[in-house]
Amino acid sequence: MAAQVAQHQWISTFLEAQAAELGAATNTLLAYGRDLKDFADWLDKQGSDFAKADRDQIEGYLIDCDAQGLSQSTRARRLSxxxxxxxxxxxxGWRDTNPAIQIKGPGRQKRLPKTLDVAExxxxxxxxxxxxxxxxxxxxNTCLMELLYATGMRVTELVSLPVSSARGDPRMLLVLGKGGKERMVPLSPPARDALAEWLRARDEAEDEAVAKGKQRSRFLFPSRGKSGHLTRHRFFLLVKELAISGGVPAEKVTPHTLRHAFATHLLANGADLRSIQTLLGHADVATTEIYTHVLDERLAELVLEHHPLAKDPDDKG
Structure with missing residues (x-):
């Protein structure tokens, strides 16, 4: 029973992160939830769970799905x-290894991450x-967006920043990433200016709260909610509000697309993959390499749009 509770906790926490950081649609989250519950139930029958499952068990589950006559697309979605x-x-940091990393399933076209151009x-x-x-x-709001675009932080890293990391007009921020790994990210001049202005406003509000008998917050972006800081979900909604206000298609904009924009724009301006990997906190440079494909696709679009030889000869424009 305890293992079953733990498995449900894994799924719920994962889905919450997908909703907050990637802006996953409700139908997508429901599909993930159904697929992962099916896998969890299968593991439970094998006397295993998410924490103990190995590659052989995952492949065994996929074989079982195939034996049930599930379609290629369904099996690919479950493996995904x-x-x-x-x-x-x-x-x-829940597991020291990733048992699914080398498993290949039924082929499906790989989608490149959505990103934003500089104007957007x-x-x-x-x-x-x-x-x-x-x-x-x-x-x-200005500070949140400037920091996100300047550093490429994950939304969880951003909203949970301790205020102590921002004191003293820092040129760099120390970020606590996934798995408890720390990294340094540099701040651009606009981000530093926005940070300094927010610190003044934040400290004034905190002084007023303390005067009313409330505790001083240790977070850069405090909230009176349970977490003590701005939540991932609230920031996701804020980014959508900004997209609508700024005239950017809301379906294109999530906190994670700002992270993608940070990486893609750095690469377009000559930064090397290893540096971007370090700034993003990727454990493997292979994860970072996806941005080379995003850039290649964008360059191809530019050529097709603007190169004279790419135009239809019948097009007089």
């Missing part, structure tokens, strides 16, 4: 869900400066 929860578990990011930053119920809200 399993791979993602184990990658998440490895990055969170500028629109979001402008919207942050003008969106909020109060001047303090607008200063906070």
């Amino acid at each position: 869900a399993i791979k993602q929860i184990y990658r998440f578990a490895f990055e969170e 990011v500028d629109k979001l930053l402008d919207a942050a400066r003008q969106t909020g119920r109060s001047p303090a809200d607008r200063v906070r």
Whole structure:
């Protein structure tokens, strides 16, 4: 029974992160949940669970799915869900190994991550400066967006930053990443300016709260909620609000697309993959290599759009 509870906890935490960090649609989350529950039930019958399962057991489950006559797309989707929860578990430090990393399933076209161009990011930053119920809200929103784009932090890393890491006009921020791994990320001048302005507004609000008998928060972006800081879900909704306000298609914008934009724009301006890997906190450079494909696709689009030889000869424009 305890193992079953633990398995449900794995699934719920994973789905929460997918919703908050990637903006996964409700139908996608429901499909992940169903697939992972099916896998968890199968493991339970084998006397195993997510924490103990090895590669052989995962492959055994996929063979069982095939024997049930499940379609190629369904089996590919189930393997994708399993791979993602184990990658998440490895990055969170729940497991020392990822048993699904080398498993290949039925082929499916790999989708490249959505990203934003520089003009779209500028629109979001402008919207942050003008969106909020109060001047303090607008200063906070500006700081959040400037830091996210300047550093490529994961949304969890951003919203849970301790205020101590931001004191003294820092050129670098110490970030506690997945699996408890620390890394340093540099701050751009606009991000430092936004941070300094937010610290002034934040400290004033905290002083007022303390005067009313409340405890001083240790977080850079405090909240009176259970976590003590701005939640991933609230920040996801905020980013959607900024997209609508800034005239950027809301379906293109999540906190994670800002992370993708950070990496893609760095690569486009000459940064090397190893440096980007370090800044993003990727354990394996293979994860970072996806951005070379994003850039290649964008360059191909530019050629097709603007090169004279790529135009239809009948097109007089």
